[in-house]
Amino acid sequence: MKYQHRGVTIWLTGLSGAGKTTIGKAIEKELSNYNQKVTLLDGDILRQTLCKGLGFSKSDREENILRIASLADSLTSEGYIVVVCVISPYRAQREILKQQIKNFIEVYVNAPLAVCEERDVKGLYKKARSGEIKNFTGIDDPYEPPLNPDVECRTDCESVNESVNKILVKLHI
Numbered sequence: 001m002k003y004q005h006r007g008v009t010i011w012l013t014g015l016s017g018a019g020k021t022t023i024g025k026a027i028e029k030e031l032s033n034y035n036q037k038v039t040l041l042d043g044d045i046l047r048q049t050l051c052k053g054l055g056f057s058k059s060d061r062e063e064n065i066l067r068i069a070s071l072a073d074s075l076t077s078e079g080y081i082v083v084v085c086v087i088s089p090y091r092a093q094r095e096i097l098k099q100q101i102k103n104f105i106e107v108y109v110n111a112p113l114a115v116c117e118e119r120d121v122k123g124l125y126k127k128a129r130s131g132e133i134k135n136f137t138g139i140d141d142p143y144e145p146p147l148n149p150d151v152e153c154r155t156d157c158e159s160v161n162e163s164v165n166k167i168l169v170k171l172h173i
């Protein structure tokens, strides 16, 4: 195996339904072939544990990211490949993560809002449009796309495999 055992955080940012979890799981599966310590941190799951009690105000969203980043940083230092799937809507905060986490790859999981809304994997866009859910990213809360991501995955026009391979190339596997 050529890969050096150096930890890295692969941070997948994008709208709800853009494909972060789908791609994250596929990366995890692929990397399991490389005898590498891999862990997936999924924002939706962490909101029930590490980030329980946090809402969707700007300050709660920031706190959510701070907690996840702290965990990702520790695991990265321990040599893990950490795959983080979280909307992380604020550009300035993502810029801070790049300084904080020693080895960091920013992946913009990009599909147009209309496509994410059409997919509506969790039925949340419908609820956001009807006003049942407030402060939903892309509808009535901002998403600030990366200006210069390390990798951009256009999930509306490329396959999951293509996206995964683009990310693996950055890992020099």
Ligand code: ADP
Pocket (backbone or CB within 6 Å): 014, 015, 016, 017, 018, 019, 020, 021, 022, 023, 085, 109, 119, 121, 154, 155, 156, 157, 158, 159, 160, 163
């Ligand atoms: P997120 O984690 O960003 O909220 P999910 O991964 O839960 O998004 O949902 C993305 C949806 O889009 C899934 O139903 C997935 O099957 C679908 N999809 C279609 N094409 C792609 C692609 N190329 N990459 C990732 N997901 C895709």
